[in-house]
Amino acid sequence: MSGLRVIPTWRHGQERLYVCRADGSNVAWYDREAARVNLLGESHRDDVLEALGPFLTGPVTVGPPPVPNPAELARLSLHPDDDLAPNRPGEALMIALDRDPGPAHRLRPDPRRRALAAEQAVGEALDRLDGAGWHTLHSIPLPGGGRIHHLAIGPGGLFAVHTLNARKQRVQVADPMVTLGRHEPEPLLRRIRAEAGRASYALTAEVHALLALTGPADLRVTAPPRDVRVLRDTELPGLASLGGVLKPADVEGLHAMARDRRTWGKV
Missing domain, CATH: 3.40.1350.10 (Trna Endonuclease; Chain: A, domain 1)
Structure with a gap:
């Protein structure tokens, strides 16, 4: 897989790094606080880790995410341009x-x-x-x-x-x-x-x-x-x-x- 990009998001001081395809869909995300890379497909592992390489800050756990609830699934399928959550006050x-x-x-x-x-x-x-x-x-x-x-x-x-x-x-x-x-x-x-x-x-x-x-x-x-x-x-x-x-x-x-x-x- 090529063309992956890493998109950082901040919410209440906590950072998550999403790994996205060129069309904006997510394939993984890195939860820095939990030191875990969550993969949405095992076949993406090498490409995801290569894309996240500059951002990893020590040993991490790599694997599928915890079983997502419907709200998490909806968020994962949301294109970054359509996501209002990163909006700052004002x-x-x-x-x-x-x-x-x-x-x-x-x-x-x-x-x-x-x-x-x-x-x-x-x-x-x-x-x-x-x-x-x-x-x-x-x-x-x-x-x-x-x-x-x-x-x-x-x-x-x-x-x-x-x-x-x-x-x-x-x-x-x-x-x-x-x-x-x-x-x-x-x-x-x-x-x-x-x-x-x-x-x-x-x-x-x-x-x-x-x-x-x-x-x-x-x-x-x-x-x-x-x-x-x-x-x-x-x-x-x-x-x-x-x-x-x-x-x-x-x-x-x-x-x-x-x-x-x-x-x-x-x-």
Whole structure:
């Protein structure tokens, strides 16, 4: 076999190296932490080890992977270009800023950079739920140019999380309007509900809407909004206490479906 390439992926500080054919399909992966090369076919052994040679860091076990569950099989068959799991918090904003950084003489900070910092703060808080059995995907693109900032999947259910930079500003929520500082109120909760609805349609599962505010000076909610949670970023770790909705196998299966870009193509 020729033309194998090694693709590194990172998730929560852990590295896996996938060995792929030219068409992007996987033939093996190297789990550096477990010191194990998992082969999807014994006939690939020599070619895989040759491709991984520069990356191996000592003795490794080589053999077939543990019996994969359906979610693992779905992930292994996923082309890297269609895999949303490697997306970083604020991925879409980072790409936009790289393409168009804006004028260097701007008198005020680019609002996109403040929005990016907010998405990164919320994304990092959600990623830390991983130890409690949660998975989070970031910057999920939707048809028409929209996107879901974060999708959290765990024992407590599914949450489409919309981030709002509210640093040192007062926030008032009067369903469906959200007022940020001295800005005009906007019907943000309608948009957030619509994003959660599109996610529910794509995943054929109930997805809850969540508005995450970063660093507000004050938060006033006139009445609990219908079907939308409103949390400060510092309150997001509390999601880890939620449970009883999804079993671990359900979490893995929904994560495998949600990370596939094609899942979102018709919503």
